[in-house]
Amino acid sequence: MAADPAPRDRRDPRNRQEPRDLQERSVGGAGTGSRTGAVPPADAVAHGGGRAVGRWRRKSLRFRLTAVASAVLAVALVVSAYVMITVLGNALLTTIDESIYQRARETVSLADAGRLPNEMTSPDGTLLQVIDGAERITHTTTGTDRLVPLLDAGERAAAIDEGEARFLDGKPYGIPHMLRVRVLSADRGQTVIAARPFSEVQTSISTAGHVLIVGTPLLLILLAGASWVIIGGTLRPIAALRRGADEITGTARFRRLPVPEARDEVHSLATTLNAMLARLEKAGIRQRALVSDAAHELRSPLASIRLQLEVALGHPEGQDWRETAEGVLEDTMRLSRLAEDLLSLARLDERGGTPARGEPVELDQLVSQTVERYGEAVTVRISGQPDVSQPDVNRPDTDRPDSAPGSVTTGGPESGSGALTGEPEGRPIRVTGDALDLGRVLVNLVDNALRHTSAPVVVELRAEGADAVLTVTDDGPGIPEADRERVFDRFTRLDSARSRDEGGAGLGLAIVRETVHAHGGAVHLEDASPGLRAVVRLPLS
Template identity: 75%
Template sequence: MAAEPAGGPVAGPATRSAAGSAAGPAAGTARRGPRWRRGGGAGWWRRKSLRFRLTAVASAVLAVALAVSAYVMVGVMSRALLDRIDDSLHQRAREMVALADAGRLPGELTSSDGTLVQVIDAAGRITHATTGTDRLVPLLNARRRAAVPAGGGARFLDGEPYGIPHLLRVRVLRADRGQTVIVARSFGEVETSITTAGRVLLIGTPLLLVLLAGISWVIIGRTLRPITALRRGAEEITGTARSRRLPVPESRDEVYSLATTLNAMLDRLERADARQRALVSDAAHELRSPLASIRLQLEVALGHPGGPDDWRETAEGVLEDTTRLTRLAEDLLALARLDERGGALARREPVCLDELAWQTVERYGEAVVVRIAAGGEGGSVVVPGDALDLGRVLVNLVDNALRHTASPVVVEVRAEGADAVLTVTDDGPGIPEADRERVFDRFTRLDSARSRDEGGAGLGLAIVRETVNAHGGAVHLEDARPGLRAVVRLPLS
């Protein structure tokens, strides 16, 4: 039997394949790891504060602007100095040409600004030169002088071969009798000026950039300070804080508009919250009475059991309270649906009000009288809306009128201009003018209605107003003399 190697069994192809397969996903994961960090640079940038990003962008723009300005300034300054030297050379050369043509060149030429002048005759000899200028070797040899066109511009010349450690700016003009005038001036002063300006800009531009970046950081911080105040104010607002508002800056800018808009939103949320809390509180209060009545009747019946007549009386009382609970639950469900839709209709379809009135009042028999006036097309009064919701509006108004009337309630439907008018009139005691708007609030009942068992929970008229508002209409109460009239106006189709 062959012995195994000291390091263990030798991995065969299958073993190596399995190992590679096992290691493959992990290795692939390791290799793909950096790729998972999608948008690394962009993500880092987005994680920075708005103040940092604005300052960085402003600083980058300033850096580019300063660099371009420095480059342009150095270029303009170089061009201006060069043009100044060229103009000076040209003027001096023209003066020398004029003197040479007139034969009035002095024996010794002088120069107060360091300009070098050489006058060369047709034979190539230097006849006149400024003090300190080479009188044997022309600045330009014959070949180079011949290559210069008539009236040619200035050019650069290395001054080292002539013992001048700077560049020279040279200009050549031709005079009469084969004479040539060469004028030159050192370019060292200009180079020094340009170099000095470049160094100043090289050092000053970063310092100016840092200064402007610091100023931008401070200004942006002060500009964003109201937003920080808004954030801190929002953090302090909790579910138990009722009257907190966000701080409004004094400046009339976009942050001011944002703060006022958010405060208006908080006002609406607070009113909605207060309304919901009031609804829950009033609903709980209304539920207590029938539940307490049911419990009391059942406890009395169980504690003092009597005959079948007593149990029948108890069942009738419990049924009456259960009916009140059912009506309250339906009204609360209707209000919840209206609130959930936010003033929008569940459906919008043509609704014939006269037909709806006839169908709705059939259940009341002779207690309700319907009057239909001439309408639009075909004599019908048609409005866009939800037939079920409008039917509930009419039922609530009729039920409310029947509680207080002694004679039949009158329901009238007519078209008036661009509106459909639905009225429900009774001859009851009516409602004081001061209370005619208040009765449309939820769980609002007048003292006379609270004393009546069938007075309801005070939700009927609230459902009427919110449903009519959702249909784009309006409802109000007016004196019918005698009695009260509920008037509903809806836009015609």
Template identity: 60%
Template sequence: MADTPLAWWRRQGLRFRLTMVAACVLAAALAVAAVALLTVLDRALIGTVDRAIEQHAQQVRVKADTGRLPAPIVTNDGTIVQVLDKDGRITDVTYGADRLVPLLNAAARERALRGGGAVDLDGRPYAISGPLRVVAVSADHGRTVLAARSIGEIAQSLQVAVNVLYVGTPVLLVLLAAASWIIVGRTLRPIDALRRGAAEITHTARSRRLPVPQAHDEVNALATTLNDMLARLEEAEQRQRALVSDAAHELRSPVASIRLQLEVALGHPEGADWQETAEGALEDTLRLSRLAEDLLALARLDERGGRPGRREPVDLDEVVRQSVERYGEAHLAFCDPVVVRGDALDLSRVLTNLLDNAVRHTSTKVEVVLTADGVLTVTDDGPGIPAEDRERVFDRFTRLDSGRSRDEGGAGLGLAIVRETVKAHGGRVHLEDARPGLRVVVELRPVR
């Protein structure tokens, strides 16, 4: 089955298509310009002839009205003049003009006098090659002055112009098409450089960037945008690699602990305390479970690209009340009704992580406050966090020295999950000094 012209056109390169479109537009423009030029030139030349024969006719009319008309009538530019009496007989003419047959018959003279302009006339019956332009002017005593001039030279001039355009226009079109081909090629050269640069970027050269052209144009903006995208992809890959490495490290410790406890118990079954061994293995298994849940939560946040799982109205005060009720050490000091838009499960996880951290480090109690403007604070009276570490603790797998023991629990993912979740809900979170202790401040945007 033969391809359609549209399918063939779509298979052509961008340079070819742009050049062809430019050539077609130029061809149309040149054709219109040529027609306009010939039309204007024709009208200008004919107008010049009309004004000249009109002037001659008026001069003859004046001389005829004053009785000073010479015989024969003299013109210096080849204009033919006939003076007719009221009966249509020729009384005066220029040298060589027909003295018997008027240039215009009675009906044509009447139309020319009413129209007031020049009319076309075939000059061959009067032994004149080419067409004539004739003007009729009324004189005294019913006389009529006819003035005519051949426009064969104008036709020849126009034919010369047509021949020049007929030859010159295709040549000009070819030159302009060649120039368009070169210009389009130079314009697309940076894009080809981008293509080659993208082809050279592999898994072994991830840090390479695409070449950015010097011109501040759309290609420059495209190259800059693509380089920014590559930087984000490289950063995401590095974060993923770091996450995998840290997760493997965190998983290795409880797995190794479980293996060691079981190997010792199986190696010395007569002296093993199976109750203690089971409790230790369960503790490490719970730690593995918490780590797997945290990793799954982070993976879901990354997969959604910084957006909540749902965007529906959530009674934040109810989420806070339900979360606080599960902790005996937590005290809900103040709780205003607040409605936010997001995912209730994700927000509940934020409260759970914050309360787990606060309860783990508090000395006496944990205080929770929710105000009507969407500000949630969780305050403990524990040792707190130094000011220089309050931003670093939001990084993944970051634990301070006081929280590195296995007994303290956690793998350094709790606050990372909190920040990513709050950010996905359009809020922000930061740490403050409670003196004593630490205050976590979560700011969410309530629904008005």
């Protein structure tokens, strides 16, 4: 009968009109921009979301980490509480079901044996009813109705078929609790009903829920406070790094950032930053030294030029203008060479220790072409080229016609023949790098040797193992062993070479070392007895 009004409502046009009117009013309200039906524009929502994201990003890292950790903990605690309540309820329910099932099985056993007592008792509070085939209650526990079964015949049959316990409201039977009921069948058409109040489970679940409701926020606050303290302690070394960085100014270049004791990521960061500061400090010292030395070197020729011009202009009538022009030109050439050396060093520093080009360079040809401009002032010996003259290898070098100054001596044991490389004689000595830079290395070494020698400079090139070995030897006064490494520093000149007529600004050997290192090689000075020998090793291609 309850289904009759629905068809009449669907057939009534007035009932169909009302929803349409409501829909039209709703659409009309949205179209007119009413406060209840208006939808905020998408750009306004996006702009509001952007402001929220901006405010979140402006918060401190400590606050954001604590907030995220607290949010994760809150979700975890809520889920844990829900799982706990669910598991607890299921566990208690299973316990009650097992209890009433055991009581029902015991009662069935007694009923089948015909040993049911007239007054049944239940220590755990289980309610029992035994119903015979005539629907009469024959035995009950104290407090159970003796006239009305807890379940009628149909419900008992369904419960037996299900084989599981079910819930039953006990108020119609004078029991102010929800019951958990289990039905088992016995012999001679008897049926046993076992029931137990569910209030104890509800009480336990309610108590656990109240504890969780009160304890979860307190635990969350405690964990959030612990997270705030722990994150603050973790970020404290970073704050110390920030304060240390603020204290490092242009006048405190030699200070370092504090390194935490813990061997963690902050320790690695502080160590890396201190290493960077050390490199910057070293680069700053080199830059200041370079500027100071360059200014000192530039001042001398500029002062000489100024003095010569002032004297010439002050006494023009007795001035030899040609001699003045020659003196000014000489100082100008010194300035030009200094500018070229500084530019070469700047380019090497800019490239960061790598050659300008990485192309194959036939070092033997480069040496031969470079020393041609020196004429008889340089003697060259190169191994690895064809021995055209085929000289007598038993004759000493001084007796050979091809050992004269300016000649190129090839082959022979005294020059390091190509047989030392394990390759056929005549194969070129090839390295990888920049031909212009390598040619400048040879020019600087030869020019430096010519300033301190009276005999021809000897240039030798040979292949030795996996290296090409280039040596430049002079018979000058040499350099003390303690100073042989120092002369490779920029603007370094020994006392014996400080006079201006010796030439040079102390940059030649510095350019040599930087260039050789950029090509993966090494350079050093050694005693030639008499004289000095510069040895350059470059890896063969």
